[in-house]
Amino acid sequence: MHTTMTSLLAADSPAVMTPTTPHLRIEAVTKCFGTFTALDNISLAINEGEFVCFLGPSGCGKTTLLRTIAGLTQQTSGTLIQRDKDISRLPTQARDFGIVFQSYALFPNLTVFNNIAYGLRNRRDDRARIDKRVAELLALVNLTGSEDKYPAALSGGQQQRVALARALATEPGLLLLDEPLSALDARVRGHLRSQIKALQARLGVTTIMVTHDQEEALTMADRIVVMNHGVIEQVGTPAQIYHQPASAFVASFIGSMNFLEVTAQGNNRALLGTTPCACLPHTLKLGQAAQLAIRPEAVALSREAGALKGEVVGIEFLGPFQRVTLRLTEADQTIIADVPSRDSSDLDLFVGQMLSIHLPAEAARLYPAGSSQQ
Template sequence: MTTLTAPVSPTAHAAVADAGIHLEIAGLSKRFGHFTALQDIDLTIREGEFVCFLGPSGCGKTTLLRAIAGLAPQSTGRIVQCGRNISRLPPQARDFGIVFQSYALFPNLTVFDNVAYGLRNRRDDRHRMRERVAELLTLVDLVGSEGKYPAALSGGQQQRVALARALATEPGLLLLDEPLSALDARVRVHLRSQIKALQARLGVTTIMVTHDQEEALAMADRIVVMNHGVIEQVGTPAEIYRHPASAFVAEFIGSMNFLECCPEGEQSLRLGQRRLDCTTHECADLEQARLAIRPEAVELCGRDEGLSARVEHIEFLGAFLRVSLTLEECQQALTADIAVRDGDALGLTPGMTLGVRLPAEAMRLFPSQEARP
């Protein structure tokens, strides 16, 4: 049977296709009594990928992370890591490192002992252990802090010690549970890029839980947007931003205008009395729909062009102006972000009337809230 011309068996083929997959979650649910925290989650994470679980608090993202770690086992469903079914294994038997929001550094151990905590257990000889700790501390830029206790470190430094400790045992999967939310804004932005660079260098598959969309957009290869225990959308930051799959995603990521409109056919809609062209949508059968458009996609022009709108309020935000408008015909509010120079060219003042253009390719239609299940 082992002739070269023999057809490759189906299982062998599947194994080849799986090679790039690190984690596979299928049909995973988690219930606490009557409350369903996670419902029927299916997700595949590739080797070396940086994935963010993003969603409002209570959406189930931390529960999902803890299920992957085995800290809060799922009620039903399968988790397969590198071809190994880990669904029922305790955390000790799974291959991951974790950093918590509180860091959970051991306060009575020095930085060295914290980082070496998982190494000591492996009975590595002391020399190698010392080398490894030094290597890790170089990695997180904390050389010279070996003898300090956690209480003597700043929040950002503690965070990096926690990261070094989690990476010490060279786990195949790194889990980060809101690792930056306890830090102040400037440290957060700095650490964000540091963690991302470190992850790219080590190539370790990473899952980060966050409720901060900016963080997710900046760091993730792919974002998993979650709400009420289900996955709303999985995609690259650009996909999620440009083509949100649901009104929830559209509203949660970035800022978004929502206008009530009436779909007419598959490629147009009626806003007030005006008929507008838009990209193909799936709301053709509905009477009412929500038209979504990003503030930066809204174009302002002279009053005789486009839809006429009244300027209510202008906010100066440094790089751009945020203009609050009311569409005169349908009396709906609309926000536009425009460059300061364009604003000057139009001579923007509150109370003036001007024209608004909504580009067809920037518009997306979602079912009205009443129509949603």
């Protein structure tokens, strides 16, 4: 996953351009189940034609938010506006969306054709239009010729494509995807991921996908909404979320991250043991206990003398890079550095080796101590 992230999220990669007209406005939405608050005053605008991922750990509120948009769960308070229409209290069947569930939810007693045609028949479209539309959708999801098969005769990936075609059949303004790939094996998941993204871009349908898989979110989304404990931690492009995490939680949840115990010093300095380290500007108080966060790929190792040193205690070969674990001589802490395999011969890496460690200021962020444990 590391190589996928870093190759896709180069620091100087351009931000994804999306339209600025909101398709959906979520305004101060709260959902309580008894004394438990699943959604706490959520506000968010989703643009026309945008692909947005709700990302977060189990129990963070992302599925509850998706179900609230669909009308499957009624919010305790707050407003939902879709294309300037208040849908806050509309029943599910009166809302303009198609949905794909993790479990596919196909009708096992209906053929592929009839599964896809289901919504069109409920809308009382004529037979010629239904035939044409189903044929178009089967071609769109590369399942032409499967019209007469039943779901049990299809693979998991094929069933999910049928579910996607069914969701798109009535040409909804909004497509909702509830962890649509989590039940598939890794190879099929990766293939279908690219297919869904290409299809969404081709159709231009506004799409919201719930996932707990950070790689899915990073590779598919125009914007990611990171959630935790019923609140939004950060909204941004994949590159912004990865390179500029707004909180220690986001930094720890997305990708691999080192957290070092330090003491804040000035507005762009920290003290690691007795060694001063430069970092991005921060607002922590002088002497405040803090965590210095830095990605493993940003940590530079050298055999030359340096202020910060560490002993190599572990080396993992991971193809394009080697993951090196070092114990700092300054403190009883470890740090991980990802060294490109092409550069590892220069270091002549071995366990027990002493190396200098450089932490680039532009890649080091300071957060309050303990804030990554949420």
